[in-house]
Amino acid sequence: MQNITAEELKQRIDSGEELYIVDVREPGERAEFNIGGVHIPLGHIQAMQVDELEEWKEKELIVYCRSGNRSGQACMLLDTMGFTNTKNLVGGMNKWLELGL
Template sequence: MNLAQEQWWQQYQDDSNAIILDVRTEEEVEESSIPNSINIDIYKGQGFLDEVSNLDKNKNYYIYCKSGGRSNQACLLMEQLGFENTYNLLGGITEWTGPINE
């Protein structure tokens, strides 16, 4: 599900079962990231699928990338793997105005 950043962040904060997933490259993550996020690079291809498959499917995943494209793709892939609750951050970290690790 695609969510605008205010809704994405508010829903994450109200969700005791939430995990933030950053699907960018390690280089991008080193520049800046949203606090408490875990990083699995979608460009790893099968490696991404393997790592994501090990995640708890009962959690709710709030997913972001640079602009919202890769994270949308990650949501679709995760849904195919049986994850029921994935939320894509529209606009990605590029448009993010919330807390940030630099």
């Protein structure tokens, strides 16, 4: 697992880069605000219900949550499942909104 900042991710989204993004928050949190990506709550990752991500195992996978804690846990779990390039969004959506991105 590596880290990515909100500023770095925003710049990459704005440049139109093809990104593989996973939101691990709960449905209610996602409904309030999200930056896109596949929605797989952390509990599903903990239960190893990640079939929809299987084709992304070799891709750079950017994972986010509200604060960066759950996404960090998700990255560690995904790493143990054979994902080779996970990145945790530091500060999560809290940081994203704080910076006004």
